Amino acid sequence: MKLKDGVLNAAQRKRHTAQLRSSGYEDGPALTVQSTDGDIPHGRELSFAWLAGTVMTGLTSVLLMGAALYIAFEGRDTFSTPYRALHIETPREAATPTDISSKTFRAKPVTQTRSELETIEAGIREMVDGRAMIRNQPFVRLRATLATAATSLSDDVPAYDPVAILNATQPIEAADAASEANTDIYGADVEGEVAVRLAAMPASFAPAAAINDRLAAEFVRLTLESAYSDIDAPMLAYAAAGPSLRELGAAPGGNVVAGVAENVTVMPKTTRADEAGLGRTERILTVKERSPLTDVLRRNGFTDTMIQAINGTLKNVFPSIELPPGARLRILFGPSVNTDSLVPYRMSIYLHEDRTNTDRHAVTVALTDKGQYVLGLAPPEIEFPEEDTEEVSVANLPSVYRSIWETGRKHDLADDTIRRIIGMFAYDVDMTKRIAAGDSIEILKTAPDAEGKQDLLYVGLTLGNTTRQLYRFVTPDGVADFYDPNGETGKRFLTRRPLEGGGTLRSRFGYRIHPIFKTRKLHTGVDLAARTGTPIYASGDGVVQLVGWQSGYGNKIEIQHVNGYETAYGHMSRFADGIKPGTRVRQGQVIGYVGSTGYSTGPHLHFEILINGNLVDPLSVKLPRENTLAEQYRGQFGQVIAQINDLMKKEPAPVSVAANTAAPTAATTN
Structure with missing residues (x-):
């Protein structure tokens, strides 16, 4: 039995072996982990290094794919509202404002914006029936940074034309200047009217010096230039000699006179703005006075059609038509398909809570790809700056010409006033040049009369490190014009770009x-x-x-x-x-x-x-003015300058123009 069992067992084993071989199994040595280091394992060899590498490669691939998907969806796990699918957030939304001097490829520089529209009052001396009377007179003062982005506010401005400027800067004739505003400031604010009796000045009175430090420094500079110049020519009365005169004088021909480069600012190298399309930018502003939402939006580049659509979207969730003091707006702008302007992509309203000194998100609307404004979720939180700010994109910077138009319309200046302002500076400033962040403008006007008319009294334009000032002055013949502190008009005897549009x-x-x-x-x-x-x-x-x-x-x-x-x-x-x-x-x-x-x-x-x-050099040579103020009027003109400068420094009245016109006194200019 044992033998039989042994035979049967052997036969059975033989049959099993045949079955294993028929399935591809063959006898071989046992597995070993003694694979040669650095070689690919063969046969029955195993390599823990190769096994670990394979596993790590798989895990790394999974992690990289997961990270790529997470970034592609910007960390979102749902697209529950239309706003979430718009892809309109900016890379800077979660960042705090940075210094404009910083350079980076990812974050846009941010600049502070200023927009102060104020009413100021001063005691004005007038002659009535032979008597000097003192009364209070209001003035309107604007101090603002120039717009760093063009919106629908300036879509329809006329094309820049140097010849049109000639018509806009003509002196104001006697008929129009008959109601010329009086800036003869008597002193502090007064109540009612006061009669003043004039008396002769005592013999011991010592008048103020006729020359200031700036004029003295200019005189010294011109004297030194003349002393060290080795080219003695009558033209130096008109064209200032620069340090390159010797080099150019030695050039073939030897008769080349170089102009002096004025208003030159060293800037870091950037991508050419005309080679890049418009970019996105975010504006943050604070409402200083209770203001209608419609007015605030209109002053920040929203068209009437946009405002109507936004009001319809907000009526159920934000029924208030006014913004309280301290409310903040975050407006994201982006390029328009049809124009060279920026359009609002998203607008968020935040309400300030004085008790906790926090800003609570109230509502957000965003523009869809179909051109509709829909409700959206709040954008990523940021720490609001104390001052109004706007991102600066080189591609978005408008020309000086359009920026003045944008800024003027934002502050409700009449188009004729904007044209005159541009005309007064167009002989000294290249209006086709792009502005720089921080450029600014100051304006002084009379308060509106019964017909809403206002007279322009003063304009100061700061571009780069150069400030140009022009003051209104009326000569005894009733003709009003604008002169710089040296008594010269802004008009030049020659224009520098004499063709339509400036070329x-x-x-x-x-x-x-x-x-x-x-x-x-x-x-x-x-x-x-x-x-x-x-x-x-x-x-x-x-x-x-x-x-x-x-x-x-x-x-x-x-x-x-x-x-x-x-x-x-x-x-x-x-x-x-x-x-x-x-x-x-x-x-x-x-x-x-x-x-x-x-x-x-x-x-x-x-x-x-x-x-x-x-x-x-036609673009930089100093050119004589077309007109200068006669010497006999210089004393009176000096008084006008001092009085206007006092008005520009004076503290505003308790009630501001912005409050009267339901516009925020510190809404951003840009």
Whole structure:
């Protein structure tokens, strides 16, 4: 039995072995972990290093994929409302404001914005029936930063045209100046009217000094420049000599006079704004006075259509039509599809609680891809700054021209007033240049009369480190004009960009590689690109000396002005009718049209200015004023300056203009 069992067991084992072999199993040595280090394991060898590497690779892949998905969905685990699917949050929403001087690729710099619209009162002296009377007179004062982003407020502004500026800056004639505002400040605020009896000044009275430190420093600077200049030419009465005169005087020809670069600011290198599209930016503002929500939104770039849609969305969750003092708004702007302006993508309202000194989120509306405003969840929390702020995007910075329009309309300035302000500075300032964050404007006006009319009394414009001030003054003949502290008007005797729209600066004055001959040559003027046929104007009053073809200039015109000044205009497509040698032209008169004749690579105006036969830089050379205040009026004008300066420093009255017009006194300008 045992043998039989043994035989059966052996047979059974044989059968089992055959079955295993038929399934692919074969005899082999036992598994071993003695795999050679660094080699791929073979046969029955195992490698714990390879096994661990495989497991770690798998785990790492899972983690990386999970992180990528988490970032792609911005940490969201649900899209419960339309707002959550808009993808309109900015990368800076959870960050606190940073210094504008910082440079980073991820966070946009933030600048503080200022917007103070105030009423001030002063005791004014007037002559009534031969008696000097004192009464209180209100004035309106605006101090604001220039807008760093253009919105729908300035969508319909007229195109920049230097000639239109001439009409906007004409002196105000006697008929219009008859009701000229009195700024003869008597002293502190007074109640009612007071009669004043004038008496002769005592002989011991010592008048104030006629020159201040600034004028003395300017006199010393000009004296030193004249003493150390090695070029003795009459033109130095008009064109200040710079430190590069020796170098340029030694250049071929030896008769090149360089202009002085004014208002130059060193800035860090950034991406060219004209090469990048508009970007998103967030504005944070605080409402200082109880104000209708509609007015606040309109002053911050919301159109009437947008406001109507937002009111319809808010009526069930935020029925209040007014914002209380201390309320904060966060407005996210982004590029518009149809215009070159920014449109509001999202608007959030926060109500301030004095008891806890906190800001509670009240409501948020956001723009969908269908152009509708819907309710949304609150954006990520931030710590609100004490002052109003706005992100600064290089691509969003508007030109000086449009920024003044945007700022003026934001503060309800009349369009005619904005045009005059632009015209007063257009001779000194390149209005097509982009502003810088922190540029600002100050304005003083009379309070509105019964018809709502206001007179402009003073404008101060700060661009970079340079502040330009113009004061209104009425001469005895009843003509009012604006003069700088030296008694000169803002109008220049020559315009620097004499073509419609001002053109686009393509090449500056100075040595360069010639675009056609590929050699280093002096570029004797500036190239202002514009479409073929764009009107070209006479830069100033003068007599035409040359009309015709001249070598590389193509069709060229030369005009002789007074005091040794000449201007030249090259590459014209054609000349205006009636323009010939001997013709007397006035500033702003059309003399020809942009073309590409002569040595030219495209349609543009080549514009030159010569002083006593010497070439100068048209964009930076100091040009004489068109008009100066007569010497006999300088004493009265000095009093006007002092009085207006006092008004600009005076504390505001308890009731502000913003409260009267239901507009926030410190709503951001940008």
